Amino acid sequence: MIKKLVFVLSFVSGVAVAQQNNSAVIVVGRVLNAEDSVQIKEKFFNGLKAKVANKSVDSESYFKEVIGIDPSNHAALYELACIYHLREEESIAEKYARDAVTVNSQNKWYWLLLADIYKSNKNLGQLALVYSDLINLEPDNEEYYFDKANVYFLSNKIKEAETVYSDIEKRFGTSAELINARQRIYQKQGNPNKAASEIEKLIAASPSDVRNYLNLASVYEKSGHLDKALVMLQNTKSLGISNAFVNLAIADIYNNIGKKDDAIAELRTAFADPSLAVDAKVGIVLSFFTKFKDPSARADAAELAKIITEVHPTEAKSYSVYGDVLYQDGKLSEARQTYKKAIELNNQAYLVWEQVLRIDISTGDFQSAIKDGEDGISIFPAQAPLYFYTAIAYAQSGKHDKAIVHLQEAANLEVEDKNFLSQIYSSLGDSYNGLKKYKESDDAYNKALELNPDNTYVLNNYAYYLSLRGENLEKAAQMSAKSVSLQPGNASFEDTYAWVLFKQKKYADAKKWIEKAIQKNNSSGVLAEHYGDILYFMGLKAEAVEQWLRARETGVKSLILEKKINEKKFFD
Secondary structure (H helix, E strand, C coil), X not given: CCCCEEXXXXXXXXXXXXEECCEEEEEECCCCCHHHHHHHHHHHHHHHHHHHCCXXXXXXXXXXXXXXXXXXXXXXXXXXXXXXXXXXXXXXXXXXXXXXXXXXXCCHHHHHHHHHHHHHXXXXXXXXXXXXXXXXXXXXXXXXXXXXXXXXXXXXXXXXXHHHHHXXXXXXXXCHHHHHHHHHHHHHXXXXXXXXXXXXXXXXXXXXXXXXXXXXXXXXXXCCCHHHHHHHHHHHHHCCCCCHHXXXXXXXXXXXXXXXXXXXXXXXXXXXXXXXXXXXXXXXXXXXXXXXXXXXXXHHHHHHHHHHHHHCCCCHHHHXXXXXXXXXXXXXXXXXXXXXXXXXXXXXXXXXXXXXXXXXXXCCCHHHHHHHHHHHHHHCCCCHHHHHHHHHHHHHCCCXXXXXXXXXXXXXXXXXXXXXXXXXXXXXXXXXXXXXXXXXXXXXXXXXXXXXXCCHHHHXXXXXXXXXXXXXXXXXXXXHHHHHHHCCCCHHHHHHHHHHHHHCXXXXXXXXXXXXXHHHCCCCHHHHXXXXXXXHHCCCHHHHHHHHHHHHHCCCCCHXXXXXXXXXXXXX
């Protein structure tokens, strides 16, 4: 551990030496001639030009050429340290920065850069020494003393920090910053009374400064004296101090002692204050989301979010968070309307566009989804989900050609999320199948399963479409069996498996699976018709006709079904 940073500079034989503890940083220079000087100026200037043009690699190269000619060129060493620090290559940055301060220990900017590097490295021991040297350079800069004391505080060197604070008081006098710093020490030492005493000095000096009351309340809370914190904060109101942060602090205390209604009342008051930033309000509303299983939490969040829109009507995020609350509460129509208002105020909030499209599709409003999707794509042409959702809307509207174009674009844009890519290719399979382009459909489904072998939607649909075509039934059976094992209890998947087995003429097995499906969904006419088909081939013709009739009663309308019923025989 370095105890003291001592610099011994010697230009005899062109050597600069910086000793740190028992090691030394040595920068060996050399005698420069006139040609060297010209080259150094030219290369340094080119390095600065490259830096301004954000050409980091070129800039690095020029500065390295400078120190190749003159290893003790502290300006070039500093620039190289800056470059590596920006790249977060801190060990290299530290070397160049230490070399720079070795050659020129009087330049505070070199020291400040070294301090930044040690902050990044979390090298608090060295950081404290750097602030000591900065204090030596600028003994009247109060900020360096506070920085040094804070390093000691973070290093848990409380006595050293207190010594620095005493130096500050002697040199600069007392201040609110000094009292705050000291009370942090007292809190860390577990001495809340002394910490409170320091803050009370601030309150006496500035009785209208609400920050002091909030800090004192925090001290009381941390020491378990919620009652004292609550009384003190409530007293600020009688002093005529009106501040949203006081309301928030009181709300926290009420929450901690189980007075939820009182807490919400304080939040209402805070949210009605325009001076409380919208971001703070949004963060509070978002904190309710984890409690949304409780209907009262949803209602409280909705009330607070609505207040945000009323107090900050020109802020898009007011409406987006209100839309999120409504969406989570299942009020999709209201959520969509609120999201659209957010987009009207700021159409650059991408996630809001996604939410609007999700609502359009989940409510079956495919025409709105097409319009909203195309509008979103015009603003965010590189977002794969927008193409995907818009494609779904086109497919559901029977416009498979347009769906395919959008899905292909989505696949080209999405290269990382394999599960999402699998969904894209799955939808491509559906649309190609809708156009009876079966080879392309099969290729898309196979690609989807290659990306995600457990995509149950693909396993089910691909198996069903193969069974309808009577092709590759063994593969269809394997995929369908896998889908029902991955997602047991899904009546639709069980129906598909029954139908594939039916196509394989495995009627007893088919009957078992269709009955499982009907147990979960006995109102489906499609399942009833399939059940009748299976029963017919098992020789149970009367029971088959009974199921076909039931299918008709539950809403299935087709000429083939009527023919089955009228002629009491199966037709495909």
